[in-house]
Amino acid sequence: MTAGTDLRPTRATPAAERTVRVEPRKHWWRRPWVGPLGLVVVAFLAYSLPPYLAFDPARSRVPSTFPAHYLFLVGHVVFGSIAMVTALVQIWPWIRRKHPVLHRYSGRAYVFAGVLPSGLLALTIGAATPYGPVTRASDVLLAVLWLGTTWAGFRAARERRFGDHRRWMIRSFALTMSIILNRLIGPVAAIFLGPQVATTFGGSEIALTQSIAALGAWVSWTVALIAAQLWLDRKPKRRASVQ
Template sequence: MFRRPWMAPLALVVLAFLALSLPGYLSLDPSRSRLPSPPGFPEYYWILVSHIIFGSIAMVTCCLQIWPWLRQRNLALHRRLGRVYVFAGVLPAGLLGFVVGVNTPFGPVAMASHVILSTLWLGTTAMGIITARKRRMAEHRRWMIRSFALTMSIITNRLWSALAAAALEPQIATTFGGSEIAFMHAIGSLSSWLGWTIPLLVAQWWLDRRPARRRTPRIAQPA
């Protein structure tokens, strides 16, 4: 962990996020939900809670999966945790995410973002499994880094929500014509798209620059 100084801050951020987000849903009290159930669809709350629990499993196991020390010292545990990440995390959370996304209260722009996010989350993770089974480990790591970026995008989503709310609140009476619904739709749309596109772009940028650094020739040292 000391050779990867980003591991400890990442773990702390994830734990803090889960400590703040989970208790309200683990209480199983619909009145404490951040998202209201659509009219005539009371099952939505339980689908949302399940999505959040499976997503939390994905976040915790994902942190362990990208820990180089664990991967190098205990490959068998790495593989077992990988199965937990996929089958008790991403797969159920991603499938339930379609239902949650289609029923978002933040309008069609946010809905499109949630559906695309769920599709990409499941797709990148599936490619990680396929490449691992074919022993194409370099490709496997690249796909799982993309999956990791999408798994953690819920954290950046919350950050963008706070920033968008602070920036747009003075415009409620002007830009949004006093409509709280339009204001909330704008916040939900911005945070939902920025929440996952920016982490995915950063992950791809990081992946694209690594081969270039490896190809850099070493300069011969004078004798």
């Protein structure tokens, strides 16, 4: 043996001396977007729901194109409202961390009482939209993507692939909330395009209406989905280790 070799057993490093990676606790004020987003959703639903809860086709904001159109539209709006409310519960970090059971059950409600029925109805009413072929293509594609991202997120959770679950559900959430952006784009587009009805649109109110609807339909969900993907692809900040 080599002279001077220390044969004494190595003392185990106490747990207190080991390097521990600690994730700082994030208080509610570190998530400033939760409250404002909740208020926006409440305001949107307060404006959008009443005409359809009265079950009066005369109050519908969308002209009917087939006999059951209004009933399908009411179902789409009601189930979509459930999706929006449960989506808020899903993304609230405090609920996800402190109340995992509520997070899990609200997630099931989001999928089975919100997105799936609303998305399936959206396929039908989207294919029969009175706002022209460009809006029709957007509505059908949005419904397919909404259903697809939501189901992919649900399957990932069932298979305990929680990283994939989170990514898919963020995309689904963006598509769920894109309807709010759609309703904001419409009036803005009308302000800019309205004066051009006699020139760009050849005096056709129908062409103007279809153009405004198509612009809102395509821009809203594509912008929301791109924003969600950019947020997912951002580089995470390094967390400091605590000695």
